[in-house]
Amino acid sequence: MEDLPELELRELRRLDLEEPPDPGRPAHIASASGVVRRGDLLYVIGDDLNAVGVFRASDGAPGVLRRMLPGELPAADDDLKAAKPDLEALTVLPPSEQAPFGWLLGLGSGSGPGRDRAFACPLAPDGSLREEPRVIDLGPLYALLAQHVEHLNVEGACVMGERLWLMHRGNHAETTNVVAEVALEQLAESLHGDRRIDVQELAALRSYDLGELDGVTLTFSDATPVGRELLVFTASAEDDETGGGSDGAIRGSVVGTIDLDGAVRRMRTIDRRFKVEGVHATLDTGVVDLLFVCDQDDPQVAAPLLSASMPLDARVERGANG
Secondary structure (H helix, E strand, O other): OOOOOOEOOEEEEEEEOOOOOOOOOOOEOOOEEEEEEEEEOEEEEOOOOOOOEEOOOOOOOOEEEOOOOOOOOOHHHHHHHHHHEEEEEEEEEEEEEOEEEOOEEEEEOOOOOOOOOOEEEEEOOOEEOOOOEEEEOOHHHHHHHHHHOOOOOOOEEEEEEEEEEEEEEEOOOOEEEEEEEEEEHHHHHHHHHOOOOOOHHHEEEEEOOOOOEEOOEEEEEEEEEEEOOOEEEEEEEEEEOOOOOOEEEEEEEEEEEEEOOOOEEEEEEEEOOOEEEEEEEEEEEEEEEEEEEOOOOOOOOOOEEEEOOOOOOOOHHHHOOO
């Protein structure tokens, strides 16, 4: 962990919606888990939604929901927690023959029944969704991962080199953070063909120990690429006194970078008022511009969209802070 002040976050807006996801639910996204920006459009998923929220970056108007996965979700909070598709990872895949401007890809966590589905939707030149989404079966891949990773919980995904990296959150005492790499060429064939990610598409698997924050283990919460050889990740320290991996008191979050070889290059703390769940990053002249979405564990409150910036090289910040 870098010996630097907490990264300051600025609230840009709240993730309010024109209409509620379902009757009886508030008109906002509360449990935001992933964010992607393409042009003027912001896409946000929530772990209790089967849709993606579409917002304009240029104004603060409420967003609209676009259905990505079939099926109706229960309105009752207890039933919803058990039945939710748990969409946790959102990213963009490179262009392919059927999607010359790339794909928007969202993935379930694999943490329970019905959470082994993904959606893929081709993008238009302006970043909008060009077609209806395709539902992707992650079952074969997740079943293989579950043989190697206890309590599978995929929280992030991003493209690195010629592979898609899946980030498992190691929030149980007997497991750790894991990165699983899936071959992009075979993944593209699956999106065009049988829409099922098979076991042979898994190319590599490795674990990460990110250390602790206030004595609580840090676990992956999202990732976003900066080019094809560096990613920005977020991780949180959530105090689960039961040891069962359920939501507990948040001790803080961090943001860091990992290179193509898998080495952690940066890791610094974030403003502790926020439980950061999703991140999108861009790089401009040595500075990483960041967008974050949060899950503040209150379904009645709209999640915030936050921004921050930090130099790619930590030595710049150390010099500025004396």
